[in-house]
Amino acid sequence: MIAINDILSRRRVRGAISGACIYIFLSAGAFLCLLPLIWMISTSLKEPGNVFLYPPQWIPRPVRWENYAEIFTEWPFLTYLRNTMTITFLHIVGVTLSSALVAYAFSHLRWPGRGVCFIMCMATMMLPGQVTMAPTFIMFVKLGWLDSFKPLVVPAFFGSAFFIFLLRQFFRTIPRSLIEAARIDGCGEWRIFFFIMMPLSVPALLITGIYTFIGSWNDFMGPLIYLSSDSKRTLALALAYFGQSFISGITLHTLMAASLIVMLPCIVLFFALQKHFMQGMVFSGLKE
Amino acid sequence: MARRLSQRETLTGWLFASPWALGMVLFVAGPVVASLVISFLEWNLLETPRWVGWANYRRLVTDDPLFYKSLNVTLLYTAAAVPLGMALSLALALALARPRRGQGLFRTIFFLPTVLSGVAAAMLWNWIFNADFGLVNVFLRHMGITGPEWLASERWALPALIIMSLWGMGGTMVIYIAGLQGIPRHLYESAAIDGAGPLRQFWHVTLPMLSPVLFFTLIMGIIGSFQVFTQAYVMTGGGPNYATFFYALYLFQQAIDFLNMGYASAMAWILFAIIMALTGLQFYFSKHWVYYEETGK
Known part of the structure; x- marks a missing residue:
């Protein structure tokens, strides 16, 4: 009896120790994960003279909220914001709508060539973007689309392989019988698509929307290639140009404030739709 | 599957898939073929392209x-x-x-x-x-x-x-x-x-x-x-x-x-x-x- 109690309590102690170790590990990781953001917020609220100090001031004294106001006064922030929002909005609409249409064709419609087309669609996911970079660039140059949003926005309306796949998998979980019933009742494919498939697929459409948002909002290479005039820049592009003046070191507090403002919509969206973000990520990893 | 697909079904299918099909031609297949051809050219968009064969690849591998x-x-x-x-x-x-x-x-x-x-x-x-x-x-x-x-x-x-x-x-x-x-x-x-x-x-x-x-x-x-x-x-x-x-x-x-x-x-x-x-x-x-x-x- 004593021996058993002894073993049990020893096991409990060992469990408690390993549990504590795991918590220390997780807490340290979480701390390191958040520290850059805290550092950023701290810098963004400092007076210029207090940025380059050792030891650093973690809590700025005084707190200088004007740094955020300066983004609006000394930088055409609203122009950049409008540009970014326009491109991002069109991206979300384009990618979601076109991918959903195609996904419907790949899941609930029967047409010759469907299998081959689907395999082709999946194969394009393996193709590095650089392979098509030069010809696509030449095409947009010849079309006279340089320095406009068109090269960034138009391709979004032709479906995105990954989201076609994601939506197709989701559509396949919607029972065939439901669609057959609607067809028997004389419902056309467009109405089935818009009034049955879309409302039933909100979670998958949300995942598509938020990941398109993050990708488009943070996109740097596209705007860098195609947008040249200052008034057309997106936030990411403008921030990069703004950052080059940071080498002189004078504007670091404003730069951090601007970077944080640029990150903010992503942070807010993430906290609002966390579950969907994680589902989307899990899906990308388990698609085999 | 015994049923033949009606023309109508075929048409609807392709219609729904058409964004992908067009995109495939315009932004994937076309550019892929073009890129392969361009890789054998010397072309800076200002002058007319010149066919150079394997020269680009050779220069990359041996001289860059x-x-x-x-x-x-x-x-x-x-x-x-x-x-x-x-x-x-x-x-x-x-x-x-x-x-x-x-x-x-x-x-x-x-x-x-x-x-x-x-x-x-x-x-x-x-x-x-x-x-x-x-x-x-x-x-x-x-x-x-x-x-x-x-x-x-x-x-x-x-x-x-x-x-x-x-x-x-x-x-x-x-x-x-x-x-x-x-x-x-x-x-x-x-x-x-x-x-x-x-x-x-x-x-x-x-x-x-x-x-x-x-x-x-x-x-x-x-x-x-x-x-x-x-x-x-x-x-x-x-x-x-x-x-x-x-x-x-x-x-x-x-x-x-x-x-x-x-x-x-x-x-x-x-x-x-x-x-x-x-x-x-x-x-x-x-x-x-x-x-x-x-x-x-």
């Missing part, structure tokens, strides 16, 4: 030290960032797979940085790696160590970018958590009955069962490394002295800055060949370490 430098930088980065990220993600996933108080909060914190990519994050890390007053060196100074100049140092710039890449490992972690939760409990129970301790359970149950997911993230990680661009362009510009001159950066420079369309296309095809070769190699070796349940191998 920057090509090898960029390849070397990319492979070094891949060899460090991918396994490190995988190992750390796995460690976090193991700690978070089983219900535990605060599990949701930790998962949220670790995942948050994955949505913060791009220029804004690059700006932040630029400041963190500042030689005199950046977060990292301030911390090292507290410990009595004089930190390196990081992004300004030829030796430490690439390690700095590798450290930065670990900030985004939450995505892989979430994939691993889902993978771990998919492992049937009875496997652990029978392993425990057979006398396997936690370590042997990890080695003989967890790792084999997780290996398809590990394999997938490995391949995606390698492909991702060849696309590293924004950080290098914004933070170091490829320097100092080409220490962070990534392949994607060099390709971009050739294509967009120098308008060497032929040369850039040849680089893109070499990149494609390398990725294919690495993926093929992984598939070949995967037979020895990846376990697929359906086939039992």
Whole structure:
């Protein structure tokens, strides 16, 4: 009896120790994960003279909220914001709508060539973007689309392989019988698509929307290639140009404030739709 | 399936698929063929293109030290960032797979940085790696160590970018958590009955069962490394002295800055060949370490 109690309590102690170790590990990781953001917020609220100090001031004294106001006064922030929002909005609409249409064709419609087309669609996911970079660039140059949003926005309306796949998998979980019933009742494919498939697929459409948002909002290479005039820049592009003046070191507090403002919509969206973000990520990893 | 497809069904099908079909022609198949042809041209968009045969490829392989430098930088980065990220993600996933108080909060914190990519994050890390007053060196100074100049140092710039890449490992972690939760409990129970301790359970149950997911993230990680661009362009510009001159950066420079369309296309095809070769190699070796349940191998 004593021996058993002894073993049990020893096991409990060992469990408690390993549990504590795991918590220390997780807490340290979480701390390191958040520290850059805290550092950023701290810098963004400092007076210029207090940025380059050792030891650093973690809590700025005084707190200088004007740094955020300066983004609006000394930088055409609203122009950049409008540009970014326009491109991002069109991206979300384009990618979601076109991918959903195609996904419907790949899941609930029967047409010759469907299998081959689907395999082709999946194969394009393996193709590095650089392979098509030069010809696509030449095409947009010849079309006279340089320095406009068109090269960034138009391709979004032709479906995105990954989201076609994601939506197709989701559509396949919607029972065939439901669609057959609607067809028997004389419902056309467009109405089935818009009034049955879309409302039933909100979670998958949300995942598509938020990941398109993050990708488009943070996109740097596209705007860098195609947008040249200052008034057309997106936030990411403008921030990069703004950052080059940071080498002189004078504007670091404003730069951090601007970077944080640029990150903010992503942070807010993430906290609002966390579950969907994680589902989307899990899906990308388990698609085999 | 015996029923013949009516013309109407065929038409509707193609109509719904038409965005993809058009996009496939305009933005994938067309450009792929064009890019292959262009890679045999000398063309700067201003003069008429000139057919040069294999000259672009020959020059890349035999006469371009920057090509090898960029390849070397990319492979070094891949060899460090991918396994490190995988190992750390796995460690976090193991700690978070089983219900535990605060599990949701930790998962949220670790995942948050994955949505913060791009220029804004690059700006932040630029400041963190500042030689005199950046977060990292301030911390090292507290410990009595004089930190390196990081992004300004030829030796430490690439390690700095590798450290930065670990900030985004939450995505892989979430994939691993889902993978771990998919492992049937009875496997652990029978392993425990057979006398396997936690370590042997990890080695003989967890790792084999997780290996398809590990394999997938490995391949995606390698492909991702060849696309590293924004950080290098914004933070170091490829320097100092080409220490962070990534392949994607060099390709971009050739294509967009120098308008060497032929040369850039040849680089893109070499990149494609390398990725294919690495993926093929992984598939070949995967037979020895990846376990697929359906086939039992």
